[in-house]
Amino acid sequence: MKKLASILLAIFLGFIAGRLAASERQSDVLHTLLFRIVSPNGATESYLFGTHHAFSKSFFDTLSNTRAKLMAAEIVITESDPEPGHTANDIVNARTSETQWSKYLTKADLAYLREHLHDSPTNFEKLRPEELYAALNREYTINACNTRTAADPNLSIDEYIGFLAKQAGKRVIGLETADEQLELIRKDIEGMPPKVHKKRLSRLIQLIKSGGNSQICEATDMYRQMAFDYRLTEPCFNSLILTDRNTRWLEKIVGDLQSSSCFVAVGLSHLQFECGLISQLREGGFVVEPISTTE
Template identity: 25%
Template structure:
């Protein structure tokens, strides 16, 4: 397993004093009547580990709309994902050597008491995500995967009769996650993660530590050093998606105040949302949450 766990939709963390300063951002200027907000999420962190989460949640409830990677209440999600996750013309036994197949079968039986006799038609990328989540959950001592904060933001929006807007349709997300990388390459990624799982856990722990500290500069460095995906694959998973979202976001924040929550990796770098919004003329400032109010702090991440 490796830092690719950051995009798990199943699959982008805070606890240190200044964490919010780098993960929560205010978007203003460039003709906006009301400010919007941008928050970097980690799909596997329990809300109770997030410093000031109640204040962040309250802030999201004050916006006119919550914008996420996908509207998680879309009725088409389950059927669309289930169809995209399954292989039609091959099986894992055909994609792997007998030795590698036996290794994957053993790992899944050990982690979730289900072997490849039941999972052999599942695409390797989904198996990789499942393995990553299970290993991380085990490392953290959780009995189950925590409820994602993106789910909580959307539930809160609905409870407050606010709009929920997805930047991608279920079809788009399913295609990105399971169809853009060839099955043979997916199988290679799965085997690499299983064979180097301890190293992967150490990498995830290091990335998580940087996230919890709000150290976006370190997050970007670690992401750049991660070679689990090729540059072309990273572009498909991150850069191209950011570019597509940036075609939607200016219109959304012009029309209403939005609380935008996406995986934190989508915030960093020259293709990240922070840099792209600034290029369009918006002021994007990090915010620090305190006991009863939010105030600006000096930017520590200026990409």
């Protein structure tokens, strides 16, 4: 739990997928995370992969067909590809003001976190409450649900995909900057009173101390088993995090999908619902079909 080296790159899936997992509906359940995309004129073939940011190298490396499609692509598109020196950590550490944690944490919780995160590359004192919650929630999910092995690097699947692409000399495109993602986190809880921040942070810290609650692993178990309800005909429930972002992303990628072979890797929730990339691409004349991740 002391590593917060990659705190905010596309962290939203953990919250969204957790809410979706509660439903027992079986419409649009597809046993894959990988989709083939053919352009309207049939000239190009690309691939769309749904990620979960709690997983890393050890899981992705088991997906032989997915890795092969990544290596065959001309362009790799991920949620974020920060410029050197401008990661979320860099932005946080460059801030000139510190958070008055006494407004958001009990004395016991503050003392615990200062000790718990003392060797983190992110300056804890400069984090904002919503950023701290997101970072702790992500690390808690990783540890409680055993989504990574001891040999995994401190990289999410998305970051690992970007690493592999750059290692292979491929062009990598990021759909958002770290600044934009930090702003999304802020807007998502805008107006939340300090006492609510304090309550939910304290609850999460107690879970971390106690070793966790298995219910939080329902979403990660579904992802690991690759049995997910994509709900392609249902409306999106979050305009800020899903609908608006999907629309912006589609505008950025549609040209490349028509002219080049691309590998697009974004959070699995961005593939779901009628506002998701699968439904919107199909409406735009693309053929989008599920394929095996491992064959």
